[in-house]
Amino acid sequence: MELFFLENKIEAGCDEAGRGCLAGPVFAAAVILPQDFNNQEITDSKKISEKKRDELKIIIEKEALAWSIAMIDNNEIDKINILNASIKAMHIAISNLKIKPEHLIIDGNRFHKYDSIQHTCIVKGDSKYLSIAAASILAKTHRDEYMLKIDEEFPEYNWKKNKAYPTKEHRLAIKKFGVTKYHRLSYKLLDDQLLIPFK
Numbered sequence: 001m002e003l004f005f006l007e008n009k010i011e012a013g014c015d016e017a018g019r020g021c022l023a024g025p026v027f028a029a030a031v032i033l034p035q036d037f038n039n040q041e042i043t044d045s046k047k048i049s050e051k052k053r054d055e056l057k058i059i060i061e062k063e064a065l066a067w068s069i070a071m072i073d074n075n076e077i078d079k080i081n082i083l084n085a086s087i088k089a090m091h092i093a094i095s096n097l098k099i100k101p102e103h104l105i106i107d108g109n110r111f112h113k114y115d116s117i118q119h120t121c122i123v124k125g126d127s128k129y130l131s132i133a134a135a136s137i138l139a140k141t142h143r144d145e146y147m148l149k150i151d152e153e154f155p156e157y158n159w160k161k162n163k164a165y166p167t168k169e170h171r172l173a174i175k176k177f178g179v180t181k182y183h184r185l186s187y188k189l190l191d192d193q194l195l196i197p198f199k
Helices: 050-063 074-080 082-095 130-153 168-177
Strands: 011-017 026-032 066-072 103-107 118-122
Touching (some): 011 082, 066 082, 074 082, 103 130
């Protein structure tokens, strides 16, 4: 894992969590790491366990020069689409950093320019650059915490486990109980097979 894309700039890594979920917000994080930062355990949040993510979240929030989280809810996702919502969440996270970055590295291949700050999109950046990986961990852990809270409101969907991803269990619950105020109505919530009446 590389620490920086441009070593002579104050660089923030950005990533999001929850793009593929059927309910809940999309979360984004921006992280600026110190020049001497080193942690061999930080990588793409999808490649590490929930327990390890929670441990690394504490380390990142303590040791980062600056970090910020933002979320865009399901209603706005339905209005502006998930790509724009993800980028908007990143913009808000960047704007809330206590240190202004001079360069941004973004996980993925799409981004809208933020202010006058130069940016670089990096496909699979969360497995290549530490600041993007750190952002992926913060976005994921903060979103998971949010899903645990709203699971208490709608326990029948088991969001505490599936985090609103399109699992068979989640889709069966939607078929049985209908949609909630947290579901993304612009998404295909039911699998075609679930539309076939049971005999």
